[in-house]
Amino acid sequence: MSGTVRAPRARRPRNSLRLDGILDVAERVAAGGIESLTIRAVAAELESAPMALYRYFSTKDELVDALLDRVLGRMEPPSESGSWIEDLGVFARNHRDLLDRHQWAVSGLFAHPAPGPNALPIGEWALRILERGGITGDAAVAAFSGVLALNYGWSSFVVARTAGAGESLAKDLAEPAVAQAFPLTTAVAGPMGRYGSGDHYELVLGLLLKGMAGNI
Incomplete structure (x- = not known):
């Protein structure tokens, strides 16, 4: 045959x-x-x-680190204007935009935010901006960490929303018994469906920056 x-x-x-x-x-x-x-x-x-x-x-870990470091190398440097707090806002948005363009990398970078040498300039940019605002040492590390925590957390929300997370909550809140037991949550069911949105991010980032600026 x-x-x-x-x-x-x-x-x-x-x-x-x-x-x-x-x-x-x-x-x-x-x-x-x-x-x-x-x-x-x-x-x-x-x-x-x-x-x-x-x-x-x-090893696979070396490959993953190299790829994550490559992503960090695409971070746009922040501008330098006369306002350090505005520049910190630009830094935060540039970092979040980087994560948004590479959603597959969010979980890896969250677990390992410094996979290689490209992480160093990012920290240096942020610390230089904070120094201009009079925030140095331990306070600068805390402020920088706060911006990163906001961005990684927010980007995780975006990834989850893209995957359809939150749909079960909306269905639960449509049940009369659930709505009666959790009236405040039910009242914001619409906005909760937009968690991770750009305008929500701007609101929270604005509050964070206002708090930093107010402590100087």
């Missing part, structure tokens, strides 16, 4: 891999969920043997 003989799958030539090319493919894989990012998955996309990637990354 005759059958179709398949040609062997072409393999990438030896030593043809480059770091940027690996990270480009790794980012495409991670866009489907960072939990799916493995050396084997990236090698398959590259039509290469996993061992070829081990020349660059000895």
